[in-house]
Amino acid sequence: MTNESDNNTPERKTLNRILSKIQNNEPLRITLPNKGLINMEKPVPFMVVYRIPPSGKDGFTSRLGKTESSYLHAHDSAATSEIIKSVANTLADRFKGFLLLEVWLAEEGNVAPFTVHVGQKSGAEVAEKLKTELSKIKILGNFLKANVNKGKNVVAPDYYKPLIEAKEANKSSITLIGLEIAPVYMNEATGKAYPLFLRDLRAKFSKAIRKGFFEFVRMHTSYNATNFQMLGTTSLRKNVFEIDKELAHYSNLFDFLLLVTPINADEAWKDFKKSNFLKEPVFHYRPMPIDPELIKRKIYNLPIEEISDPTLAFLFRDKRKEIDRMLDMMAEREKPDFMLTSLQLFGPIDEKLLETAKAILIAIEIPETTKKKKMISAKEFALMAEEELEWLKLQDPSISTAVRIRDDIEGILVNRGTLNINKNFQVSEERAFALLQHEIGTHVVTYYNGKAQPLQLFYIGVPGYEELQEGLAVFAEYMADGLTLSRLRTIAARVVAVHQMVSGSSFIDTFFLLVDKYEFSESAAFSLAMRVYRGGGLTKDAVYLKGLLNIIDYIKKGKSLEPLLIGKIRQGYIPVVQELIHRQILTTVPIKPRYLDEKYLVKYENIRSGGNVFNMIHE
Known part of the structure; x- marks a missing residue:
């Protein structure tokens, strides 16, 4: 029998607070004595436990659980044991089963990187699943080995008793599994960790144990989960929003495309023509509004390494690297290194892409005579754009219907969700609607879909988003x-x-190749060459065809376009996006463009059923 004074102790108050939050389905993050912590974003039938050893915590094992939605790390004590038992029993009753996964660092050398310890029948399949998934971890070209050790009293480190005795655990449908980890990430001579090895290991380890949890949840509990990523963290820490905001801020300090686009394109064309196309054009650019080196210093001071979620840390490191390369290009504008950095940013041209491009140019015959097309002026096109934006606004009232006509850009471009049109721009009537779907139906839609997400990264653009966007x-x-x-x-x-x-x-050589071999008009060839040679050599223009070919392959696999519109993402990010949707961090696409209406889907089906870029020519 518990007397009233026992209920008033700090330990009992903490336990009651924990159980009350679980009962009310509230997020749980409570500090325990001696810098311990219990975290559970929502009630789930599993928990990662790390008990700080008598010699003190280590830098790797102590952080592993923090990548998951349910974890506890604390010193071993009677109070810690009571919290673990009470939480496990409460949630085992609710979900018909509960898994306690304890992690610790191996004290002896020459052991396998991972040893899964299990003593109960209910944990046998889960232990094998963990072994399988941990054995898939590949770092520096080598797979890490994992073993399973079966025995009644092996599910705890040597220096502590098991979290719950096996007989008591079986009665309450609680399964205990121990995971012993060898310090393979550490230099034995110095005792220091290899930081990049450690980062890679942490990310892959997290994925492996979630699959183990999913196996347990699926086989032994009533908890509803259809994908292992649904068991991951669903809430974002304050430092995630802070770093996301900072990266967005530094990215928005300069407009990359505007800064590498000539402001004297019309005058340069006139001078080039006057020289009989024999004198290289001279391009002028906007003044640089930033000091690239100062911004570099600031983005590398952002403490991304403190983000415990491996997926989000990867996103931010990737974005920082892209900003870094763009800043390099800003500093290298009109210098030889500009093109080299551009290749790093936008990727090389492989032989297959080049041969496809040449084949298209050969396959499409140029008509000898063309009747004059009805042209739409910049003002008329702006009115059409405003109408299209009004239509989108019915889906999202936050959409701005502003369209800008200006004289300091070439052609048209979307900048931060706003369509900008050169005052002298013209487009044929037959192309106008399609161009609206390009600029507004894709670039504006993905901007606002990205704004609907909790991270600004998805509307300013993840690294390499241009290829998918333009495709x-x-x-x-x-x-x-x-x-x-x-x-x-x-x-x-x-x-x-x-x-x-x-x-x-x-x-000049490229200009004449386009005119003489591929029969482009002189003005069209100048425009094509100007876009490519601007700034010192911008390779971005190759991504239009490359992205289109990738989209065609994607559709032929029976996949939907809708997930690609969630923001300004790249195709390689689709698994990351799917993970974050499963974890309820990202929302599904709120805005759909007009070209996904049913009446246009016959074209989609043409591609899905075996079409290719050459079929587009024949259509």
Whole structure:
């Protein structure tokens, strides 16, 4: 019998507070004595436990649980034991089963990187699943070995008793599994960890144990989960939002494309023409509004290493690297290294892409005569754009319907969700709707879908997003029945022009190749070359065709376009996006473009059933 004074002790008050939050389905994050912590974002039938050894905590094992949605780390004590038993019993009753996974650092050398200890029948399949998943961890070209050790009293480190005695655990449908980890991430001579090895191991370890939890949840509990990632963390710590905000701030301090786009394109064309196309054009650019070195210093001072979630830490490190490269390009504008950094940022042109581009240019015949097309002015196109934005606004009232007509840009571009149009811009009537789907249906839609997410990263753009964005945007033109033969020739010619530039050809040589071999008009060839040679050599224009080909392959696998519109992401990020959706960190796509309406889907089906870029030509 417990007397009233026992209920008033600090330990009892802490326990009652923990159980009350579990009972009320409230997020649980409570500090325990001696800097201990129990964290449970929502009631789940598992918990990672780390008991600080008598010699003190280590830097790796003590942080492992912090990547998960339910964990406890604390010194071993009667109070800690009572908390663990009470939580386990309470949640075992609710979910018909509960798993306690205790992790500790191996004290002896020459043991396998992972040893899974299990003493109960209910843990046998889970132990084997953990062994299988941990054995898939590959670091520095080597798979890490995992073993299973079966025995009644082996589910705790040598220096502590088991969290719960096996007989008591069996009665309460509680399963105990121990995971002993060898310090393979550490230099034995110095005792210091290899930081990059450690980072990679932590991320892959987290994925492996979630799959183990999922096996247990699926087989032994009533908890509803359809994917192992649903068992991951669902809430974001304050430092995640702080770093996301800082990266967005530094990214927004400069507009990359505007800063590498000439402000004197019209004058340069006139001078180039006057020289009979024999004198290299001279381009002028906007003044640099930032000092790249100062911003670099600030982004590398951001403590991304303190983010315990491996997926989010990866996103931020990747974005920081991209900002770093863009800053390099800002500092290298009109210098030889500009092109080299551009290749790092946008990727190389492989042989298959180049051959496809050349084949498109050959396959599309240029008509000998063309009747004059009805052209739409910048003002008329702006009115059409405003109407399209009003239509999107019905799905999301936050969408701005502002369209800017200006004289300091080339053609049209979307900048931070706003469509900008050159005052002299014209587009043929047959291309206008398709162009709206390119610029507004893709670039504006993904901007606002990204803004609907909790992280700003998804609307400023994840690293390498341009390839998927432009591929989607060109595919949108196809869906809207406006991907003309002329347009296909243009995006193919961009690949050829980039290849010429990277191979060392001059602006003039590339210009004449486009005119003489591929029969572009002189003004069109100048525009193509200008886009590629601007800034010192911008390779971005190759991503339009590359992205389109990747989208075609993606659709032929029977996949939906909708997930690609969740923000400004790259195709390689789709597994990351799916994980974050499963973890309820990202929301599904709130805004859908017009070209996904049912009446346009026949074009999608044409591709899905075996189409390719050459079928687009024949259509």
